[in-house]
Amino acid sequence: MMNGLYVKSVRIDEKLDEDSYLSKIPAVRQLEEEPLDFERQVSFFVGENGSGKSTLMEAVAIAMGFNPEGGTKNFSFSTDDTHSDLHEHITVSRSAYPKDGFFLRAESFYNFATNVNKLDAGGSVPLIDLYGGISLHEQSHGESFLALVKNRFSGHGLYLLDEPEAALSPARLMQLLVLIHDLTKEDSQFIICTHSPILMSYPGADLFEFSGKGIKRTEYKDTEHYRITKAFIDKAEVMYSHLFDREEE
Ligand SMILES: Nc1ncnc2c1ncn2[C@@H]1O[C@H](COP(=O)(O)OP(=O)(O)OP(=O)(O)O)[C@@H](O)[C@H]1O
Numbered sequence: 576m577m578n579g580l581y582v583k584s585v586r587i588d589e590k591l592d593e594d595s596y597l598s599k600i601p602a603v604r605q606l607e608e609e610p611l612d613f614e615r616q617v618s619f620f621v622g623e624n625g626s627g628k629s630t631l632m633e634a635v636a637i638a639m640g641f642n643p644e645g646g647t648k649n650f651s652f653s654t655d656d657t658h659s660d661l662h663e664h665i666t667v668s669r670s671a672y673p674k675d676g677f678f679l680r681a682e683s684f685y686n687f688a689t690n691v692n693k694l695d696a697g698g699s700v701p702l703i704d705l706y707g708g709i710s711l712h713e714q715s716h717g718e719s720f721l722a723l724v725k726n727r728f729s730g731h732g733l734y735l736l737d738e739p740e741a742a743l744s745p746a747r748l749m750q751l752l753v754l755i756h757d758l759t760k761e762d763s764q765f766i767i768c769t770h771s772p773i774l775m776s777y778p779g780a781d782l783f784e785f786s787g788k789g790i791k792r793t794e795y796k797d798t799e800h801y802r803i804t805k806a807f808i809d810k811a812e813v814m815y816s817h818l819f820d821r822e823e824e
C-alpha cells in the first residue's frame with residue numbers, strides 16, 4: 576500500500592454563484608457541505624449521464640495542474656475553452672506528490688494524439704518513442720489508448736481517466752484492468768469516470784455514485800450499471816417486451 580494519496584480529499588470552500596449551472600448539479604453542491612474523501616488507490620465516478628462526473632474530474636485535473644484539454648502536465652495545447660470554473664472553487668488536499676500523471680478527457684484524445692505528432696515533427700527528442708514508436712493516429716482508437724497506458728504511464732502517478740472504455744473492446748478492457756493493477760503496485764492513484772460494468776468491477780476500488788441526491792459510496796452489485804446490464808444479458812426478451820410495449824402503448 577502506498578504511503579499517501581495524490582488526491583486525498585476535495586471540497587468547496589468558496590460558495591458557488593447561485594446563477595451558475597454548477598450550483599444546479601447536486602453532486603457539486605454536496606461538496607459545499609462535506610468533502611469527498613478518497614481512501615483507495617482506485618476510485619470510480621459512476622452514475623447517470625449529466626450527474627456531474629466529468630465536471631468534477633475536470634476541476635480536480637485543472638486544480639492538480641493538468642491542462643484542461645487533457646494529457647500530461649507538460650502539454651499546454653488548447654483548442655476550445657470549454658471547461659467550467661469549478662477548479663477555482665475547489666480545494667484538493669493530498670498526502671503525497673505524484674511523479675507522473677495523465678488526464679484523459681473523454682472528447683480530446685484525438686487532439687492529444689495530434690499534438691504528440693506535432694511536437695515530434697518539431698523537436699529534437701523522438702517523443703513518439705515514449706508512446707510506443709507508432710503515431711497514435713496510425714493505430715485504432717483502442718490500440719492507441721492502450722499503447723499510451725503501456726508506454727507512457729510510468730508509475731508513482733496520478734491518472735484521471737474520463738470514460739476510457741469508449742475506445743476499448745471487452746477483452747482490451749480486461750487488459751486495462753491488468754495495467755491498472757500493475758500501476759497501483761507502483762504507487763499510482765486512479766480516478767476514473769466510467770459507465771463500464773467491467774471496468775468498475777476492479778476489486779478493492781471505491782465507487783462513488785453521482786445522482787440527483789449528490790454523491791454516495793456504493794457497492795459494485797448495487798450500481799445501476801451492473802443491475803441493468805445483468806438483467807439485460809440474462810433476460811433480454813423480458814427487457815425488450817417492457818421497452819417496446821411501452822413505446823407502442
Ligand atoms: N457549459 C455548460 N453550461 C451549462 N450546463 C452545462 C455545461 N457543461 C455541462 N453542463 C451541465 O452540467 C451537468 C453535468 O455534466 P457532466 O458532463 O459533468 O456530466 P457527466 O456525469 O460527466 O455525464 P456523462 O455520463 O454523460 O459523461 C449536465 O447537466 C450538463 O448539461
Ligand SMILES: [Mg+2]
Pocket residue numbers: 628629630681737768
Ligand atoms: Mg462525462
